[in-house]
Amino acid sequence: MNPEIEFIKCIICGVDDTITVLPGIVKCKKCGLIYKNPRESEKKEVQYFSKIDSAEHIEQVWNDSKIKLFQEGLKLINNLLPEKRKLLDIGCGHGLFPKMAKEFGFKEVVGIEVSQIAAEFARENLGLTVYDKPIREINFPDEYFDCITFWNVIDVLSYPDKDLEETWRIIRPGGVIFFRVHNIVYQLPLKKKEKIFRMFGFSPALLHNYGFSADTFKRLLEKCNFTDISISNSKPTAGDPYKTSKYLGEWFVRLVKSSLYVLSEIIQVISLDKLFISSALTVYAKKPSKIKKILEIITRLDMGGSSEVVLSICKNSDKQKYESILVCGYGEKAENLDKYYSTRIIPELVRNISPLEDLNAFFKIYGIIKKEQPDIIHTHSSKAGFLGRWAGWLYNITQNKNVKIIHTPHGHVFYGYFGRFKSSIYVALERMTAKITDRLVAITEGERDESLNYGIGKIGQWDIIHGGVKSLPEKLSDVREKLKISKDDLIIGTVARLEPVKGVKYFAEAIRxxxxxxxxxxxxxxxxxxxxxxxxxEAIINKSGAKDKVILTGMRDDVPDLISAMDIYVQPSLNEGMGITIVFAQFLGKPIIGTKVQGIPSLIKDRERGLLVPPKNPQKLAEAIVELVKNKELREKIAGNSKKWATESINGYRRFSEERMIH
Structure with missing residues (x-):
């Protein structure tokens, strides 16, 4: 057997099951990779390329045709890497791209070029650091480079999988790997008709050791553990630097290349990024960062469950893995946040609809995203969810990014908040926005199920993560004496914002x-x-004659103490995603009455962990309260079941603990 010829298996799936597509060219039956087999050994190929000059010594090739591609590549890299430190260009030719990268602001630029003639030119004439041997023979330090580029060279290499493994070792976490690679979807059909084209003076196709399509190249990168892979049609080189047309001249080649590029862009859009037919592909990917940056976006930090959850995420996320940045409008809890959190305040981010302020807030969110370059955008609540997700989508489109977009509604707003017409608009907007959302997070099964029934997202998009609830203080104050309530009186109470959606007026009607x-x-x-x-x-209570039996405390900081003083807890909401105060009541072993809306039935199993009543029904609510007041045995049964369920340990964490929510 000739030692200078070698037979190889597919570098993606490792199998040797192929079909022949051209003499000496095979296609893997499993993954579709096209490659030469058999071929010259890696050692012989390196020896061959080391002795010849590269095509870039022709000015029409390195200057006239590629300089614009290099400029656009540097702009893209600049968007991906705000800090331009160390760059390695593999297959750097005579050094034009490394030279441009240095001028662009990279502090250290290194090239690899096995052609000794080209490497010497780059060292002597451009003052560049260029190695003239393969990357696996150089032994760079671990995690040294911020960016590594391959300009039309990855398909020439004998073992690109091994070279990418070495690339993985020497690029830092969060670093960018960039490619321009020939597209086999374009090249192979022309290669098959090469004899016909040559009869008319054309040589429009080429095929090196490998022929990558968008799909097979993505598979290769994923095999080598790269993430955030982005693939697009590459613009063609300018003119006809390689003299592919013998008779019709450069103008004809320019026209054909530009027309094919426009067509490839149209097909990419129509196929929803499934089909790429351009002559070459632009590809970039990242080595996953050890620390992921997350933007947590919420409208206002008011008193309420969603605000508590967001602050808990920012405070308790593993700082060795995540960097959380809080983006919010003003609110009761927005003061002095900078002391504890990395915060960006947007005054225009308000709860009510205001076209001018909303537009201003949208572009401010977009600006923050563009500046911070997060790995994940996590939006909370309806308004911030809509603006934040579309700002993230715009950023991904305009900046060629793949930032993951996650939305936690903290309960939907499809009933109980607005009239039928306005609610239908919210439903339509949420349906549309769910299409650009990677993951949707419900805080209860009920929220997820109702959202799906309204056509929001698909079942595979949804995850259920219960909102984390802080542990109660070890010692609770007895507030009965302060409230002047006898120890013999049963207390039936609720804790809520006195807004229509909380349904407290129906509780007042039930009292009457x-x-x-x-x-x-x-x-x-x-x-x-x-x-x-x-x-x-207050007016309802005063009319009932029960004024002496009712205490309205206003806003209080000692909510656990107040719930602890209650004998029966009532949640009369018209809509509720979960209800943190319900969980507080369960922790404290209180019998609970709640309405059959959204997430409440996920917490209260009727007649086992509480009583469920229809919303907006004072009569049924009153009957449920009276039943519990008169039936001490039922109260104790419900209280015990409720506390046991709420405090149950799941995978080592209390069911509603902040730790379980975070992990």
Whole structure:
């Protein structure tokens, strides 16, 4: 057997099951990779290329035809790498690209070129550091380079998989690997008709050791553990530097190449990035960073579960793995955030719809994304979710990025908040925006199921991660004495923003029903919270004659103490994603009454972990309250089941713990 000839297996899937597509050219049946087999050994090829000059000594090739491609490549790399430190160009020829990279601002630029003539030219004439041997023989330090480029060279290498493994070793986490590679989808059909083309003076196709398509090249990069892979049609070289047309001249080649490029772009769009037919591909990928940067975007940091969850994520995420940046509007909890969190405040990011402020907030979010270059965008709540996700989509499109977009609604707004027409608009917008969202996170099974019923996303997009709830203080204060409530009185209470969606006015109506039908019940009612409906709720209570039995505390910081004082907890919401106060009540072993809306039935199993009633129904709510007041055995059963379920350990974490949410 000739030692200078070698037979090889597919470098992607490792099998030797091929079909012949051209003499000496085979195609892997499993993955579709096209390559020469048999071929000259790597040693012989290196010896051959080391003794010849590269094509870049022709000015029309290295200057006239490629300089614009190099400029665009550097702009793209600049967008991917804000800090331009160390770059390695493999197959650097006479050194034009390394020279341009140095002028562009890279502090250290190194080239590899096995052609000794070209390497010497780059060293002597351009003052570059250029090695004239293969990358696997140089032994660069681990994680040394920020960017490594391959300009039309990866398909020439004998073992690109091994060279990419070495590339992985020497590029830092978060570093960028960039390629311009010939596209076999374009090259192979022309190669098959090469004899016909040559009859008319054309030689439009080439095939080196490997013929990569977008699919097979992506598979190779994934095999070598690179991520964030982006593939696009590469613009053609200018003019006809390689003299592919003998008779019709440069103008004809320019026309054909530009026309084919436009056609390839159209086909890419129509095929939704599935088909690339240009003569070459532009590809970049990243070595995963050890620390991923996450933008957490929320409208306002007000009192409420979503704000608590976002702050918990920012505070408790593993700092060795994640860097969290909080983007939010003003709110009760937005003061002095910079002391504890990396924060970007956008004053225009408000809850109510305001076209001018919303547009301003959108572009400010986009600007923050562009500056911070996150790995993940995680949006929370409806308004920030819409603006943040579309800003992320625009960033990905305009900057050729692949930032992952995750959205946690913290409960949908498809009923209970607005009228039918306005709700239908929200549903339509959420359906559309779900299409550009990588993952959707529901905080309860009920939220996910109702969202799917409204056509929001697909089942495979959804994950369920319960909102994390802080552990309760070891010692709780007895507030009964402060509230002037007898130890013999049963307290039925709720904690909520006094806004329409929380349904507290129906709780007030239920109190009126109880006062009318069961005046002898010795119980007190406690309403904790404040909001736009407070006066309306006070008016209902005053009309009922139960004023002396009801305490409205306003906003309080001692919510766990107040829930601890209650004997029955009520959640009368018209819509609720989860309800952190329900979980507090479960932790404290309280019997609970909740409405059958969105996420509440996921927490309360009727007559086992609480009682469920229809929303907006004071009569049914009153009946449920009276049943629990009169039936101590049912109260104790529900309280015990509820506490056991809420405090159950799952995979080493309490069901609703912040630790379980984070992990």
């Amino acid at each position: 029903v109880i006062d009318m039908k069961y005046p002898s019940l010795t119980c007190k009612f406690l309403i904790v919270g404040d909001g736009s409906e407070r006066k309306k709720i």
